[in-house]
């Protein structure tokens with residue numbers, strides 16, 4: 368969140384699929400060893416520069432380090448070497464923050480990554496008297512809503528939080544907390560969270576994104592869940608930014624978004640399945656293909672695409688397990704195959720594709736080699752492919 372010039376600044380706070388996961392002890396030790404070896408390689412390269420032709424080093428330890436051994440001297444010696452940062456692909460569940468060139472803050476999904484995002488937003492807003500946050504939800508699944516009631520932005524009365532999403536998304540946020548309706552069913556009160564709207568002093572406003580033609584709003588008085596309604600397909604304008612929602616294919620109704628500002632375009636599409644069923648007449652197969660075609664139109668020529676690619680095709684078909692999990696068919700789990708994501712992005716000339724919603728069973732080293740493989744594909748085509756990395760920032 369610096370001062371440089373940009374149209375869209377995209378901060379990936381949560382790129383993990385299905386549930387938050389972190390490296391196991393075994394994986395952490397392997398990563399640490401890798402970093403240690405890299406450092407030692409550079410230290411010994413430095414020492415060898417001081418060696419005589421017979422390999423002996425004729426100087427004192429202080430001369431090498433630049434002082435007597437102390438934590439401070441070791442730290443400044445360490446700073447001479449550039450060690451590539453350990454890459455972390457995943458961790459927190461879906462949350463993408465987009466800062467626009469005219470100073471608006473948009474957040475796509477409130478998975479567990481939203482907690483860190485909210486801390487950064489509170490710091491950025493500092494003493495600003497009124498602060499607006501625009502949240503766009505994809506769908507109601509827990510990994511896209513779980514960070515909401517832990518987010519610092521919900522507990523500051525100066526904050527005005529505008530939530531856009533389909534009805535299921537609004538309900539998922541409201542049913543345990545009552546943030547929109549100011550009521551919680553007695554049977555749910557305190558069951559999933561100790562919090563409720565009276566303890567969350569930010570101002571919450573909801574806008575349902577709704578296909579008005581297929582599903583006109585009922586004319587039965589006040590709608591407490593959706594304070595307003597916005598027709599699907601009609602762009603939403605926040606300052607100079609245009610946001611267009613569209614439906615993708617998932618077991619729960621799910622929206623993706625095309626975000627445009629200053630001639631730059633980002634598409635946020637999580638939880639979409641290009642279905643590989645063997646019955647072409649199956650209505651789910653047809654709905655998936657239609658959604659895929661719609662997505663293709665929306666991503667055409669985009670500068671950046673954040674996209675769900677949880678499986679490889681062999682894993683989707685069940686021929687191969689992921690990590691220690693066995694091979695089970697993953698048809699209708701609602702997620703896409705990495706190969707399909709890459710094919711579509713190439714066909715639609717998307718400049719940079721960030722593949723996220725990582726499978727929780729995929730271990731850390733495997734995430735690394737997938738990223739390396741994608742990078743080689745990038746070199747070959749001129750279009751960029753990366754495995755989405757937590758805490759990375761993309762500037763358009």
Ligand SMILES: [Zn+2]
Nearest residue numbers: 385508510638
């Ligand atoms: Zn998900």
Ligand SMILES: [Zn+2]
Nearest residue numbers: 508617638701
């Ligand atoms: Zn989902």
